[in-house]
Amino acid sequence: VTYGDQPLRRGQGGETHQIAEDGYDVLTTQQGIPVADDQNSLKQGARGPTLLEDAHFREKIFHFDHERIPERVVHARGYGAHGFFETYKSLSKLTRADIFQREGEQTPVFVRFSTVAGSKGSFDLARDVRGFAVKFYTREGNWDLVGNNIPVFFIQDAIKFPDIIHSVKPEPDKAFPQAQSAHDNFWDFISLTPESMHMIMWVMSDRAIPRSFRFMQGFGVHTFRLVDGKGASNFVKFIWKPKLGMQSVLWNEAVKINGADPDFHRRDLWSAIQTGNFPEWELCLQVFDQDFADSFDFDVLDPTKLIPEELLPAQPVGRLVLDRMPENFFAETEQVAFMTQNVPPGIEFSNDPLLQGRNFSYLDTQLKRLGSPNFAQLPINAPKCPFHHLQQDGHMAIQNPRGRANYEPNSWGPDIGGPRESREQGFETFPQEPEGPKVRLRPESFGDHYSQARQFFISQSLIEQRHIGDALVFELSKCEFPAIRERMVGHLRNIDADLAQTVADGLGLKTLPPAAPPNQKPRTDLPP
Numbered sequence: 001v002t003y004g005d006q007p008l009r010r011g012q013g014g015e016t017h018q019i020a021e022d023g024y025d026v027l028t029t030q031q032g033i034p035v036a037d038d039q040n041s042l043k044q045g046a047r048g049p050t051l052l053e054d055a056h057f058r059e060k061i062f063h064f065d066h067e068r069i070p071e072r073v074v075h076a077r078g079y080g081a082h083g084f085f086e087t088y089k090s091l092s093k094l095t096r097a098d099i100f101q102r103e104g105e106q107t108p109v110f111v112r113f114s115t116v117a118g119s120k121g122s123f124d125l126a127r128d129v130r131g132f133a134v135k136f137y138t139r140e141g142n143w144d145l146v147g148n149n150i151p152v153f154f155i156q157d158a159i160k161f162p163d164i165i166h167s168v169k170p171e172p173d174k175a176f177p178q179a180q181s182a183h184d185n186f187w188d189f190i191s192l193t194p195e196s197m198h199m200i201m202w203v204m205s206d207r208a209i210p211r212s213f214r215f216m217q218g219f220g221v222h223t224f225r226l227v228d229g230k231g232a233s234n235f236v237k238f239i240w241k242p243k244l245g246m247q248s249v250l251w252n253e254a255v256k257i258n259g260a261d262p263d264f265h266r267r268d269l270w271s272a273i274q275t276g277n278f279p280e281w282e283l284c285l286q287v288f289d290q291d292f293a294d295s296f297d298f299d300v301l302d303p304t305k306l307i308p309e310e311l312l313p314a315q316p317v318g319r320l321v322l323d324r325m326p327e328n329f330f331a332e333t334e335q336v337a338f339m340t341q342n343v344p345p346g347i348e349f350s351n352d353p354l355l356q357g358r359n360f361s362y363l364d365t366q367l368k369r370l371g372s373p374n375f376a377q378l379p380i381n382a383p384k385c386p387f388h389h390l391q392q393d394g395h396m397a398i399q400n401p402r403g404r405a406n407y408e409p410n411s412w413g414p415d416i417g418g419p420r421e422s423r424e425q426g427f428e429t430f431p432q433e434p435e436g437p438k439v440r441l442r443p444e445s446f447g448d449h450y451s452q453a454r455q456f457f458i459s460q461s462l463i464e465q466r467h468i469g470d471a472l473v474f475e476l477s478k479c480e481f482p483a484i485r486e487r488m489v490g491h492l493r494n495i496d497a498d499l500a501q502t503v504a505d506g507l508g509l510k511t512l513p514p515a516a517p518p519n520q521k522p523r524t525d526l527p528p
């Protein structure tokens, strides 16, 4: 550590400063004033009142009082690690994204795994979706692939996100149950939202109680676009596959682990990385064009659907290795700000209405959580490539533009004139043609809510199917209102008759409730 070109600990005469006789750094205030006594506040007499004059005491308590920031509104509990992504081959024919141009190239990454519903201090083995968020620090800016360990989602349109999250969080009057979906509000919303049925099958399966983060898949969920150097585009789905394979625990194990060690998943990742067992995942791509997309009954813009790998195998294109824990949990894991809208040239969005809503939400929520429009200047969020912009000031601005110019165009030369736009290198949006009038409608192609739920259920082994039935019985048995249970069984009848009967029996229903209307049509009519 230096002060100017002098070592911080040496004074001008060569004498040591801020270092005690025993070799420890001297404790200082934030202003660097050395502290003589950190055990006693300054008082008028040993038994007298504390003095306002005690700047060290006041600074210490003031800072402590302001230590907390809001926890994430969702995915509050998480754990992160550093690592790298390494390409297997060049994908230059598919995308101009710099990260995919050269075989064997490594890009630094930060990954945060999380649960969705619980608060920051909740337990790790809740039955829940897991977040799988990756920040790639590429040479053309940060790319955030903010995914989950389940390939589909509960809702088709981001306007429903506050509703699904309110319903799964603790009930507003009771403030419980915490960190679990087993309650009336959640199942009420789900039973009134048939589009969630595919996701519900996954959430009731063993996928939602993973053995550890190291044994989970990850999914970008939405259809994205890859754009090549000539402007041609394909659609893509991103999938992470763990080299260790997938493992889950049993529900009974999850309940015991939560009681005995609520940090089970954190401890697992920490221990694995600290002992050199670096977890690895392969990034696999499903790439397809518009004709292929048009060949399905469902819509590739619908985030409640996946593209079966039997129809389109996912091709491995690189590996992710996590090999370093953060030095400080708060500075890195807590302050990392993932945002779906962070995409480099060559990777773009589709019109998936859930993704489009997310692209607004993440920037907005980071400002609320991190408190300053300069959160991108925090080391964990800052790009690792050169970056130059003209944004300035605001709370905690530490990297204001240099030189004379904080606007452009300007007349000044490169030394003081600031950055210039580049048609050659810059991000050019794929010029997708707009479709139809401005309306609040869903396309009919978003209308089938049961086929893929059924496909998922029957793709499971018998024991896994039994776990789904057990989970549904357990969860729905926590619902006090019979109508909610019955509505859910009505949906299950459209997915699998045996599953519906098992759940009805498990819930003690005397008669099987009527099946939900098959594939309720979304509102597709134009207003008069």
Ligand code: HEM
Binding pocket: 071, 072, 073, 074, 075, 078, 112, 113, 114, 130, 131, 132, 133, 146, 147, 148, 152, 153, 157, 158, 161, 220, 221, 222, 303, 336, 337, 338, 354, 357, 358, 361, 362, 365, 366, 369
């Ligand atoms: C946080 C994934 C849908 C809003 C997160 C995180 C993940 C994630 C992984 C945690 C990031 C971290 O570790 O810091 C997903 C996936 C979705 C989805 C895969 C659907 C496919 C949505 C939607 C919205 C939304 C539709 C809103 C319209 C948020 C917010 C946060 C968050 C506000 C908190 C961010 C923070 O404070 O850092 N999401 N999400 N998400 N998500 Fe989503």
